[in-house]
Amino acid sequence: MKRVIEKCWRDSATLILATKGNQNITPFNTDTDNCNYDILLQTRPHNASFPNSVVFPGGVCEAADEDERWLKLLSIFGFTQSDFESLHHTGSPLTPLFQNNPIQRHVALRIAAIRETFEELGLLICSSEHKDKRSNVWASLISDPDLKYWQERVANNPADLFVLCKEYNCYPDIWSLHYWSNWLTPTKQPKRFDTAFFLAGLESKPLHVKSNVEVVNVKWLNPLQILEKSNKADVLLYPPQAYELKRLSYLPDINELLTFAKKRSCQGNELLYPVFIQAKDGMLQLLPGDYLYPSSVDLNIKTIPQIDKTILETREYKQPLHRIEVTQSRRELIIQNYKPKNHINMNNIVMSFPNK
Structure with a gap:
């Protein structure tokens, strides 16, 4: 593929966030309840990109996401060069979005996905745990009543996510995000994004989601439920979301899903x-x-x-x-x-x- 992309394509990151749902699944059953996890979905307003559609949280990558200070902050919590290198498997075919400095790109795009999820929904996927104590499976969430103030502040200035992390003595939990896929918006669309899709799992569903003006509705549904609603024209899905939800439905158990996602995360794909x-x-x-x-x-x-x-x-x-x-x-x-x-x-x- 001739990869000469004009500036009209903006790098972006999207997060597929899964949490435990109905744990009673039956193998090979196609019922919509036959999936033991739910996916966080939000509806875009009519005047936003992909209007009135149901999407995963995410948005464009900002210069602040690539700030070298993030590496220094992460090193304070015990993360070393080998941990950063684990995000990319040397020798794997490179996904185009990661071709230039793949390790830096993996870090920055994960931070973008975490930042955008916080801006849109108030969910701060960060951890205060030292590397040796953090979970190997579940993403960490920081909870605090004052996060609403920080949500608005970060939305106005993406660089303030770093200030927030210093204030709360935490770091973006980038190793809980597993690279999933890379979609490029067709040329014919007026707004075009080169998007990395990541997947992460929460052990329990957050009690409160504080959505901002970019979101008009928030739902937790399993992949089969949202696909059924789409088939009935109850919700609008664009191709990337419909495709990825269908792909997720082939792994109805959340532990199996996260094991697979983690294993393939550092590998390239088309x-x-x-x-x-x-x-x-x-x-x-x-x-x-x-x-x-x-x-x-x-x-x-x-x-x-x-x-x-x-x-x-x-x-x-x-x-x-x-x-x-x-x-x-x-x-x-x-x-x-x-x-x-x-x-x-x-x-x-x-x-x-x-x-x-």
Whole structure:
């Protein structure tokens, strides 16, 4: 892929935050309660990016997230160079977002995800524990009535997250965030983000979530529940959220999910960049691995090629399909004969998620 990205793509980070839910799951049961964890989801206001949609918390990376003082702060709590190097497995294929100085990028983007989650929801994923005492599984939360004041302050000045951490003698719990995927917004969208998705687990659900003006509704639902609501058009999901929720549903046990996420976190994977093709009756949004996905992608080309076939006519038998199909009456994720690199194999699926 020709990676010449104009400045209109902004680096960003998103956090998939899971917490224990219904612990009584039955293997191979497709019921919506058959998942023992819930995911934190928020609804965006009508005037925000991705308006009226249900998304994970997150936002753009700021210069303050890359401040070298973070490394010094983390070292006070016992973290060494080997701990930073553990975030990236040397020799693994590099996810494009981490190509330039991968360790620094892993640290900064995790701090961005933690900062944005705090700004939007008041959940401060930080720890005061020395490295030797911190949990190897669950993310830590700092709770305090005065955090509402700091939530507004950090929202106005991202650099104040460092001031907050010094004040509370804590640090961003970056090792509890596991790298999950990398999505790049299609060129045709007016606002474009190069987004790292991270996943973290909370041992218990926070009692209070203090959402700001960027959030109009907050819910904790398991992946199957939110996908069912999407299928009924009760909620609006954009492709990255629908795709990742479906992928999560293949690991219905939270301990299994976190073990898998931690194991694959330092490995690279494919950049998920949808390539658009106009068919006779709708639009194809091709993802890497689809037999029609181009071998070389120029990310700066804004024209959409056309083919003289219907969408169904492009579904070649036995060919790999990895795409989203959009017509006036439907929007579906289609996977056939495709196996991702370093991630969950979802086998063959057809999943609807209406766009209205």
